[in-house]
Amino acid sequence: MPKHISRLVLLLVVLGVLGYAGKQLLTVKSxxxxxxxxxxxxxxxxxxxPKFHTPKSCEQCHAAIYDVWSKGVHNNPGIGKIVKCEVCHGAxxxxxxxxxxxxxxxxxxxxxNLKLDIPSDTVKLCTQCHEQMPGRPAEQKQIVVAAHAGEQQCKACHNVHSPRTFVGALASTSRPGNAAAGKAIAGDCAACHGKAGISEDPAIPNLAGQNEIYLADAIKGYKKGLRKNELMSGMAKDLSDAAAENLAAYFSGLQCKSAQNGEAKEAARGQALAAQCFSCHGANGINSQAMWPSLAGQSKDYLQSAIKSYRAERKNSMMSKVAKDLNDADAAALAAYFANAACR
Amino acid sequence: MENTVEKLEEEGRRKFLRLFGGVVGGGGIAIAAGTLLTEAAATEAPAKTDIIPAIPGYDWTKHHWAFGVDATKCIGCLRCVEACKVENNVAKDPNHFRTWVERYVTLEGEEHARIDSQQDPVNIAAAGAEGKYRFANRYKDAKVEKAFFVPKLCNHCTHPACVQVCPTGATYKTEDGVVVIDHTYCIGCQYCVQACPYGARFFNEEKRVTDKCTWCYHRITKGLNPACVEVCPVSARVFGDRNDKQSPISIFLRNNRVNVLRPESGNAPNVFYVGIDKEVS
Structure with missing residues (x-):
């Protein structure tokens, strides 16, 4: 065989061997x-x-909140609607x-070393699913945001972990106060709020028959400086939480008496406006939600000044918004209506 | 003289032909023998099902994953889109999505639906922040005849076109039915991005590789649901094992008449839809 041919064949063989060896070497074994x-x-x-850990992992430490959530409307496996922890709080x-x-x-x-998000803007959060929008199925609960609550935060009324319950409803079950112990220290209150919790002065609220949790919260609020009143802040300063609860238990058990000091004409006008108050303050102002006060039977002057105070120094996310939309005449009419309403 | 020269030339030619024939023939025999040997070796090797990937507590031969979407339940909240981005470290910009949601709105008097997704500038503006997604309520005052939302994702096809065109074996279909990408073997040629009829793949400019939905393979192999299914508040997304007759997907497929997207493409998708309209593809 001529030399150049054999060289060519040899070269091809070498290239072939090198190629095969290279492929064997460079290809991963697997x-x-x-x-x-x-x-x-x-x-x-x-x-x-995985980053998303499922609600079971949250339950290990947050059992109380998990319990509230799991019994609420946001955990409804029957219709496939389950808003899990990490939907709102992130992974x-x-x-x-x-x-x-x-x-x-x-x-x-x-x-x-990772803190989870606690959404502060609940309007933005909740409307992500609940804003009325073409394309959302009719079964989905939807609201027109402006008509439902304006710029109010959803959490002002809705318990975020169980949205179909009021904010206070779940916390309101504990009533630790002792009425007898409350009666023993109630003497100081009588000077202004009346002997049996029925005030003589129209500017000072009745305490008899008021919601227990609300009363206790009010006293504690004055003590902590959340509410301010020259007299009440001084009175509450020296009261322990237990004393506040005892007083609340005592006064809430007393018989209420309607002030009846509103003008009939104004009260009639107030009745038309009062419907907006009922969702929190109860039908006709007699409350079933213990967090918030009953209005029925309080004196007109006190109610009127209370509404006005929310327009100024007193802060409450719901009441400030409500009071802003009421003019002086509206406030007077509402006060007259609730003053004349039967308290029980 | 002439005769001797011719004779010599002829002898040389014969010699060469003989040798050449020998080499070619021998080579052929060698190749044939080699093929036979490797085939024999292959049959001796343990069957495919005996070796499985080293995933703790997971046997991929025992599962057959599939995905369902009930568009009649979707509320367009886009929690799935955000969750997917978080779970899979997808870029937070409005151009890269492993899963997304489309909105189809037909206005009164119009023949065709108007289509937008969370990617639309109007919707991005409504969301406000990067990585947060929200559908703007842009049709609230319009006369809407019909409107619905459709979640989309990789269809994990039975005959995936993307796998067929990959030149490096970087994308493949697992035994349990998931199409995934080996990012260390992807050369970023983006041929697969073009081959996918559903637009389910995108290019990760930062890593210079293609990326797509994996049905959260790292979750489903640990007994969890994909992140989008985990966070869907209305159960519009359904996932499960078709081998398990009581799994959510098996029940979904039994109880519904389902569609797939672009059946004519021949890819045989494994994401099954309920409640989509003729425009959806």
Whole structure:
């Protein structure tokens, strides 16, 4: 065979051997293990750490809130509507990618070094699902935001973890006060609020028959400076929480008496406006929600000044908004209506 | 003289042909023998089902994953889109999505639906912050004849076009029915992005690789639901194992008459839809 031919054949053989050896060397061992891909990559992709941890993991520490949520309308597996913890609070785990490696399992985690989001703007949060919008199915509860509550935060009325209950409803079950102990220390109150909790002065509220939780909260509020009144702040300063609860238990048990000091004509006008108050203050102003006061039977002067105070220094996310939309005449009419209403 | 020269040339030619024939023939035999040997070796090797990927507590031969979407339940809250981005570290910008939601709105007197998604500038403006998504209430005062939302994601097709065109074996279908990408083997040619009939793939400019939905393979192999299914507040997204007759997806497929997107493409999708209109593809 001529030399140049044999050289060519030799070259081809060498190239073939080199090529094959190169392919053997450079192809990862697990390639073709399961198919035309790197077999190891399956386990690599599966090794990523999940970020969303499911409500079961939240329950371990937040059992009380989990309990409220799980009994509420936002956990309704029967109709497939389940708003889990991480829908509003974000993922409980966080995975930070290592540079160079796409899949990795390092990162921060709640509760060690990752704080979860507590949404402050509940209007923005809740309307993400509940704003009325073409395309949303009719079964979805939807509101026209401006007509429903204006710029009010949803959490002012709705318990965020169980939205179909009022904010205070779940906390209101505990009534630790002792009425007898309250009666023993109630003497100081009588000077202004009347002997049996029925005030002689129209500017001072009746206490008899008022909601217990509301009364206790009011005294504690004066003590902590959340509410301000020259006399009441001084009176409450020296009262313990237990004393406040005892007083509340005593006065809430007394028989109420309607002030009846509103003008009939104004009261009639007030009746038309009063419907907006009923959802929180109860039908006709007799409250079933213990967080908030009954209005029926309080004196006209006191109610009127209370409404006006919400327009100025007194702060309450719901009442400030309500009071802003009422002019002086409206406030007077409402006060007259509730003053004349039967308190029981 | 002439005769001797011719004779010599002829002998050389014969010699060469003989040798050449020998080499080619021998080579052929060698190749054939090699093929036979490798085939024999292959049959001796343990069957495919005996070796499984090293995923703790998970056997991929025992599962057959599938996904369902009930568009009649979707409220367009986009929690799934945000959750997916968080779970899978997808860029927070409005151009990269592993899953997304489309809105179809037909106004009175109009023949075709108007389509937008969370990606639309109007909707991005309504959301306010990067990585937060929200549908703007842009049709609230319009005369809407018909409107609905459709969640979309990778269909994890039985015959995936994207896998067929991948030149490096970087994307493939697992035994349990999930199409995934090996990012260390992806060369970023984006051929698969073009091959997908559903627009489910996108290019990750930062990593220079293609990316897409994996049905949260790292979650489902640990017994969890994909992140989008986990956070869906109205159960519009359904996921499960078709081998388990009581799984949510098996019940979903039994109780509904389902559609797939673009059946004519021949990809045989594994995301099954209920309640989509003729415009949806």
């Amino acid at each position: 390639f073709y293990q399961f198919g035309h891909y790197r077999g190891d990559s399956v386990a690599e992709i599966a090794s990523d750490r 409980a785990g966080s995975r930070v990618m290592k540079p160079g490696a796409y899949h990795s399992s390092t990162g921060t985690d709640h509760p060690d």
